[in-house]
Amino acid sequence: MSARPPQLDHLEFLGDATQFAARIQALIPKCTLLENFSHPEVNSLANFMDVYRAEAGMEIIGEGQGGDFMLMLIEGKVEVFKRDRWNTPQLLATVEGGHTLGEMSMIDGEARFATCVAAGATLFAVLTREALARI
Template sequence: MKQIFEKLRGRSASDSRPDGSESTFFQTAFQGHATEGEITIPWDVRAVEIDARRFSSDRGAQLLRGLWTRDPHMRSLDAAQMDRLVHYFDYASVPSEREVMRQDEYGSFLVVLLEGSMAVDRLQPWGERLRLSEARPGEVLGEMSLLDGGRRFSDCVTLSECRLAVLGAEDLDEMMGQQPQLAASFVALLARKLSLRLRAMGERLTDRR
């Protein structure tokens, strides 16, 4: 995480090219997995597996903007920043009972749940499947792997038909190239939300002992 902020801090709007093509910071986080015999799952591959279908980007952006303007953390972005941010996402509808993310895989995308609900489960070493939470609209899933290039912590499965906003590593790199200040603010907010969620999860796991 420290490397991410150092990378963003060292950038300025003046040193980026219009197409953002010089930035591959997040994409390269996954390149070493191929040499280790591991496969990284990008969104376009997972979308085919789970029968995801694109829907109107205007409608998706409207849903995402509406949810995040009510989020106590994300609403710190002003209206102009939010308008720019939502256009870096893809928008997809996913049927129920589809595994959007799988525990221990490498996945180079995050999702924001726009409509519907999703189960967040973790298979424990002793074989118990633990329900960590049920995600609701506005929640971000998969950001840990996107930020650090590591394995997925849990399974994320749709409990109903869901609409998702999807941001891949290449999209985040594009944002870094075109809008470095926006990318820095967005990554900082993701890190804060992730930290709070992990703390809450740790408390729940402690209570189960």
């Protein structure tokens, strides 16, 4: 398993995603990034992912941070905020289970575009750039 992202150290680590593979598979119809994955492919992918829990109000991704991981929401909701020119957070979207966040920064290495905050108890699977390279 790859090293865990230090940006997630404040969140509860639940282990690898293999124990959540069936739940991830059930969310595939909502996930355009993984919509063409078969059951065996989702199970294989789960071997390279870790699962975390965040409680309401906890930051998962911070605007401007480096982006070496992406996540897929398994359960709960996440609010996505972008700071305006007065540095005031503006709500852009609320996403639910099956959606992915952070994939562009993981791929292109650019800083995070927005801040993602758990809107309630949230479970999500994380795929790091290092793990993606090993797949």
